[in-house]
């Protein structure tokens with residue numbers, strides 16, 4: 001299915017600007033700059049010279065790729081959804097209705113119609129709670145003369161949810177609505193009435209069954225009371241006899257249990273909507289949460305060495321296949337093509353979409369996620385989201401900044417005074433952290449600030465490109481109400497400071513962000529059509545995110561962990577037994593089992609992470625090569 005997003009040409013613009021900088025003899029000057037702040041100042045000072053009105057052009061762009069609400073497209077998606085619904089391709093139909101909802105003007109009849117149609121899909125997929133919710137969202141703006149259909153569907157949902165009273169009540173409302181609605185097609189109404197009569201009969205059957213069940217329940221209670229009495233008699237008996245107490249009590253208990261499960265088991269209640277299932281996540285960790293790294297198991301510890309930097313090691317022997325880290329992303333970013341499949345805020349699969357009132361680029365899985373996003377970072381993205389979505393990892397850097405609450409952000413920035421990207425300072429940060437054992441490593445903004453950048457190893461071309469992008473991001477920020485000052489001069493200073501931090505975040509994201517994949521087989525249910533063309537792939541990348549704790553793990557092409565993204569958490573499990581003192585090693589991408597060529601792996605790692613991999617997997621392959629070489633010389 002064609003996604004309604006297309007790319008803009010920021011890459012081209014950045015390359016052209018770089019060429020211009022070379023032509024004008026400014027490239028060498030840039031290459032000698034030592035800090036992010038200096039690089040941003042350079043862009044700021046030469047912006048007219050190098051870029052004329054590029055940024056203005058970008059920010060005022062109302063090109064076709066800019067997707068605001070669009071009634072025509074919304075209607076088209078709904079029609080497409082209807083076609084899929086007829087073909088019984090329910091997941092595609094649901095995707096089209098979600099797209100239609102995203103594109104509809106807020107509180108419009110179009111939006112209501114699409115929610116209404118989505119409720120039909122959800123009913124067919126047995127998501128009855130969700131179907132009722134979609135009907136509720138459709139109701140206010142749904143055409144009055146058609147409302148009886150929604151009410152009938154709701155009656156059917158309650159019937160399926162084993163609630164005959166509520167179902168009968170809804171059915172009554174439905175009949176009243178039909179009576180009140182003038183001008184309905186007689187023939188259609190007749191066949192509709194037949195459906196209602198059918199449901200009525202089913203409700204009657206359900207009612208009868210319920211009565212029987214209640215009767216059975218009463219009987220069961222009576223029996224249990226009798227048993228209790230017999231227990232009391234038994235106690236008397238035991239006190240006066242030689243029979244081993246346990247045997248008799250156990251037998252009696254067993255017979256009660258059998259009866260409970262076989263004869264009196266009540267029908268299982270309908271499963272509640274997904275969002276209401278809450279678990280204490282920290283309890284899932286092996287041996288409970290760590291005192292110093294709250295999202296990690298207490299079997300781990302943070303270590304530091306000059307060659308490895310900060311890293312994580314096992315405090316004790318850890319068995320295979322246990323949960324050792326459970327971390328929520330600090331910031332995450334959905335790949336644009338999955339905008340109508342997963343929640344922009346928590347990355348959960350969307351069943352009922354909640355929209356942004358302004359743009360059509362995002363959907364949320366719940367009112368909670370919608371409110372959280374709109375009240376925080378999304379207000380700084382909404383207007384320019386069509387540009388941000390073309391910037392890849394730089395968008396994640398932007399969100400990392402804007403998701404941070406203002407007070408924390410400015411305090412952290414002030415504490416670090418001038419943002420630095422120099423390796424020595426970075427190492428000092430690591431040392432400080434390592435030396436201070438009372439320091440709790442949280443997945444928060446101050447931890448993000450301390451992540452490594454590898455600036456020293458980056459090429460001037462790349463740094464130039466990132467600086468331009470960071471400056472563009474700061475222009476976007478400036479066009480919102482994010483900055484604190486109103487005075488023009490102070491605003492410039494603030495913008496430059498934020499741009500330099502964005503530049504630092506871009507570099508950090510490049511070497512610390514994690515790709516999030518899901519395994520198709522176990523996580524995608526009927527409702528999810530993922531708009532992904534490559535159906536052969538077992539695992540699928542659908543987002544990237546920054547996990548400050550997980551980012552501390554070093555790489556190995558044969559990692560001793562496996563990562564699973566589930567319910568908004570990155571869950572890290574041991575993939576083998578890990579011995580006390582052994583390092584916990586993640587894979588940054590090139591895994592030996594998937595990429596057997598050592599050369600290929602090393603190139604990928606060198607290019608993005610600037611190190612030559614000497615992991616177990618890489619040295620295994622190298623050894624025989626060295627031996628062969630040695631033999632040859634002999």
Ligand SMILES: [Zn+2]
Nearest residue numbers: 343346365369
């Ligand atoms: Zn969500």
Ligand SMILES: [Zn+2]
Nearest residue numbers: 356358359382
């Ligand atoms: Zn928006």
Ligand SMILES: [Zn+2]
Nearest residue numbers: 557613615618
């Ligand atoms: Zn390796």
